[in-house]
Amino acid sequence: MAKKRSRRSLWLFLGGFLLVVGGYWYLSDDSDPGTGQGGPTYSPVYWSNPKDAVLAVYQFTAHGDAGKACALFSPEGRTAFARNSGGGDCQQAVQRLHGQVTNRTSYASPGFPEGAVTIQGDRADVRSCQMRVEGGQRLGAFVLSRLPNGTWAISGHEAEPADCRTG
Numbered sequence: 001m002a003k004k005r006s007r008r009s010l011w012l013f014l015g016g017f018l019l020v021v022g023g024y025w026y027l028s029d030d031s032d033p034g035t036g037q038g039g040p041t042y043s044p045v046y047w048s049n050p051k052d053a054v055l056a057v058y059q060f061t062a063h064g065d066a067g068k069a070c071a072l073f074s075p076e077g078r079t080a081f082a083r084n085s086g087g088g089d090c091q092q093a094v095q096r097l098h099g100q101v102t103n104r105t106s107y108a109s110p111g112f113p114e115g116a117v118t119i120q121g122d123r124a125d126v127r128s129c130q131m132r133v134e135g136g137q138r139l140g141a142f143v144l145s146r147l148p149n150g151t152w153a154i155s156g157h158e159a160e161p162a163d164c165r166t167g
Helices: 002-027 050-062 066-070 075-084 090-099
Strands: 117-120 123-127 141-146 152-158
Touching: 050 066, 050 090, 050 117, 050 123, 050 141, 050 152, 066 090, 075 090, 075 152
Parallel strands: none
Antiparallel strands: 117 123, 123 141, 141 152
16 A cells, blocks of 8 residues: 555656646747847757758748747858848848748748759758749748758858849
């Protein structure tokens, strides 16, 4: 009987502990990565290929997750993306673009036909005008740099014409 009671107490303790940890994790606010010292800071996220990096930008933009979208860029890339996307900073740009998304599912799944991604040495270009984008605004041209460990970082951004025809 005492053995059952101690086992039950252990399970109750573990369940309560997991509930507290899970609640803290769920309720902690990771959406504002700011440090209080001049704006947000980001832990960079790198990808094994350029296509997946740009796909992630579209996915995070579709769902309004500006912190994660902006973490995909180097500092220079973030600045260029914000400037070319009409926002004061990267997070504002992503939120503005998210507000223009009419179909999250379609927008989060753009197509990458042949020619959308070009790789030359340690540089890759992904052009939204060459992609199939539905449910929201095209995000322009992304410049990626291959890092020494073989992963890719979005290191730059270029504006493209809204209609992809005029220049």
